Amino acid sequence: MSLAPDLTAPGSADTVFTASLLDLPExxxxxxxxxxxxxxxxxxxxxxxxxxxxxDVVGLTMQLYDAGFTVGRGKTCCAGQDIYDARRTADHxxxxxxxxxxxxxxxxxxxxxxxxxxxxxxxPVPCVLCNQTVKFRDLVQAxxxxxxxxxxxxxxxxxxxxxxxxxxxxGADHNRDQSYFLFTTTQDQIDFLRFPLGHLTKxxxxxxxxxxxxxxxxxxxxxxxxxxPDGDYARVVRELRPDAxxxxxxxxxxxxxxGQHDGIIHYTVGQRRGLDLGGLPERxxxxxxxxxxxxxxxxxxxxxxxxxxxxxxxxxLGHRPLSEDDGTRITVKVRNSxxxxxxxxxxxxxxxxxxxxxxxxxxxxxxxxCVFYDGDHMLGGGWIIRG
Amino acid sequence: MGHYLDxxxxxxxxxxxxxxxxxxxxxxxxxxxxxxxxRTARALMEDSRDRVAALTGASPRQVIFTSGGTxxxxxxxxxFSGRPVLMSAIEHPCAPAAAPQAERCxxxxxxxxxxxxxxxxxxxxxxxPPAAVVVMLANNExxxxxxxxxxxxxxxxxxxxxICDAVQALGKMPVSxxxxxxxxxxxxxxxxxxxxxxxxLIARIAEQVPPLMTGGGQERGKRGGTQNLPGIAGFGAxxxxxxxxxxxxxxxxxxxxxxxxxxxxxxxPAAVIWGENxxxxxxxxxxxxxxxxxxxxxxxxxxxxxxxxxxxxCSSGKLEPSPVLKAxxxxxxxxxxxxxxxxxxxxxxxxxDAFLRAYAPLAAACxx
Numbered sequence: 162m163s164l165a166p167d168l169t170a171p172g173s174a175d176t177v178f179t180a181s182l183l184d185l186p187e188x189x190x191x192x193x194x195x196x197x198x199x200x201x202x203x204x205x206x207x208x209x210x211x212x213x214x215x216x217d218v219v220g221l222t223m224q225l226y227d228a229g230f231t232v233g234r235g236k237t238c239c240a241g242q243d244i245y246d247a248r249r250t251a252d253h254x255x256x257x258x259x260x261x262x263x264x265x266x267x268x269x270x271x272x273x274x275x276x277x278x279x280x281x282x283x284x285p286v287p288c289v290l291c292n293q294t295v296k297f298r299d300l301v302q303a304x305x306x307x308x309x310x311x312x313x314x315x316x317x318x319x320x321x322x323x324x325x326x327x328x329x330x331x332g333a334d335h336n337r338d339q340s341y342f343l344f345t346t347t348q349d350q351i352d353f354l355r356f357p358l359g360h361l362t363k364x365x366x367x368x369x370x371x372x373x374x375x376x377x378x379x380x381x382x383x384x385x386x387x388x389x390p391d392g393d394y395a396r397v398v399r400e401l402r403p404d405a406x407x408x409x410x411x412x413x414x415x416x417x418x419x420g421q422h423d424g425i426i427h428y429t430v431g432q433r434r435g436l437d438l439g440g441l442p443e444r445x446x447x448x449x450x451x452x453x454x455x456x457x458x459x460x461x462x463x464x465x466x467x468x469x470x471x472x473x474x475x476x477x478l479g480h481r482p483l484s485e486d487d488g489t490r491i492t493v494k495v496r497n498s499x500x501x502x503x504x505x506x507x508x509x510x511x512x513x514x515x516x517x518x519x520x521x522x523x524x525x526x527x528x529x530x531c532v533f534y535d536g537d538h539m540l541g542g543g544w545i546i547r548g
Numbered sequence: 549m550g551h552y553l554d555x556x557x558x559x560x561x562x563x564x565x566x567x568x569x570x571x572x573x574x575x576x577x578x579x580x581x582x583x584x585x586x587r588t589a590r591a592l593m594e595d596s597r598d599r600v601a602a603l604t605g606a607s608p609r610q611v612i613f614t615s616g617g618t619x620x621x622x623x624x625x626x627x628f629s630g631r632p633v634l635m636s637a638i639e640h641p642c643a644p645a646a647a648p649q650a651e652r653c654x655x656x657x658x659x660x661x662x663x664x665x666x667x668x669x670x671x672x673x674x675x676x677p678p679a680a681v682v683v684m685l686a687n688n689e690x691x692x693x694x695x696x697x698x699x700x701x702x703x704x705x706x707x708x709x710x711i712c713d714a715v716q717a718l719g720k721m722p723v724s725x726x727x728x729x730x731x732x733x734x735x736x737x738x739x740x741x742x743x744x745x746x747x748x749l750i751a752r753i754a755e756q757v758p759p760l761m762t763g764g765g766q767e768r769g770k771r772g773g774t775q776n777l778p779g780i781a782g783f784g785a786x787x788x789x790x791x792x793x794x795x796x797x798x799x800x801x802x803x804x805x806x807x808x809x810x811x812x813x814x815x816x817p818a819a820v821i822w823g824e825n826x827x828x829x830x831x832x833x834x835x836x837x838x839x840x841x842x843x844x845x846x847x848x849x850x851x852x853x854x855x856x857x858x859x860x861x862c863s864s865g866k867l868e869p870s871p872v873l874k875a876x877x878x879x880x881x882x883x884x885x886x887x888x889x890x891x892x893x894x895x896x897x898x899x900x901d902a903f904l905r906a907y908a909p910l911a912a913a914c915x916x
Contacts, residue, residue: 219847219851262843303847307844307851
């Protein structure tokens, strides 16, 4: 069903990033490309290869949240290490660099949405929201305002130009692939975006960083969600929504009340931690979280399996529209670290859809993204809803 | 070649200052040493003190060299630690930072201190009387010149000391410590084309200032630490250069600024010139462009080689809406549409022309 794109592009530390590989104009000196620079090695290398190719590169780093928030201190006004690293990389490459302040929109569109989703008993994916709003809406606009031909990021996804418009494909290194987090990207945005690292492995990226003498060459990968660096989601949710926490019952799928918990924000579907109730013969998992009754539903692993679920806010990037009646054959990922599973998707009203899996899978959690693929071609996706 | 229009952030060093700094770096002596080299260094330092005193209308014995305006303000306020202090709502952040207990006095929409509010607060016998009033001579963002004569009269009538931040005013309008009749004046070297890292507190009775650092007793015990001789020499040379230029330079800058503002108005009739109808420094223009974020304006201009600034950017790049413009009644959104263009000794007609060319597409994006 898909067009046959050229996927023979080289992927190595010696890759020459030509205009055609980058799908950018040949007149490099008069083509401005804005690079979203996080201060990490990936976006630093993205800026380096574009600069090396001769483009008029401008680095933008987003100020997204108060650094004091993430370490639990009071309000501060100091540049974090990542902004410092981005600035030093830009200095090293000799490109203009600016810090753009998106704190208020990041709070509203990403952090508040994250907290609300958690409180609603869901398992949110804030990185998708960030890409959808702050990065590909606001930063894209900022790049256009600066007269840029494109916005480049360090995501590990391949952008494949075809006569029918650019497509997004999984990163060549499937272990690094970030297409899951980009499912809300629109065709307009894909046309404007560039992902020069999509053909590379992380080792190749680091090799390029070393070749350019970047100080961040060996900087560790960022782990987890940027504004929850210690992984303590519950603390962040409590800070954002102080009234949300409250105790409730842990109930077995068979109806037995197993015990008490001190807040549904500590539980997500598929989790085993926090269910050490003692004296129970079977190993228990969180099967569901019900915000209305503040109940955590627990059960054996077998109860985790799902073979159908519904989606909202579906973004479909396929060539032909999604079918309502016959369904469209695809593969899906229901979380980032998930081997794509065969499924049929049926379009519903108001950008909803129903996904029917060929075989049931564990850990389909409301709030997670279900992302569609045809092989490596990412076709969009939707948000998994309850029921 | 870029066009530097951010003199209120820092002015390019004047050639005389560069020469003086370079020469001072070759003087081996410590001004505190008794030998000939020390005496040479001391003479250079005192010559510079004379020049700074001359520019500010003070006596050399009233001049205490510091690392800059921020330290000078902290030194002045050190004498009022823990006591009631009243300061205008538009002071540079170094003032409230050095006196967190300070009450703020509002300004009017035209950017001038609200003298009625000041008088009412000073006359309010139900609250502790302020020991000091802090009012800047001219604002760093808008250039609006504050009514110091009236402030001093009111303060004196209530037995209240006056600390005046003249960092932005110095070199851009006549400044006389004696004529102002304030108790403390804060000045800085790099804003007048001297080097960074040097400033001074001018105190009516310097002997009474409690020091922040005593160290080896330099600056007559008011500021310990070996003096920054190259900085002091550069400050002195810049002060002398300003004196030599005289009021003609201020008239030249005012004409440049007025032409720039008139052409901005023609391009974007909805542009807001903050403090437009108030007495202003001749070099400063704070212009809001409805619908165009200041971040975008500053980046676009910079990429075109024009250096201007947006309000009070903190070191992280996080842009708080300007407290100065908010004190004048601006909303957060309006405050985030304003940039500051500030001219100075090396600014030419060509710089203003280049600014106007780069500004045109922004003016075209104005939604007002």
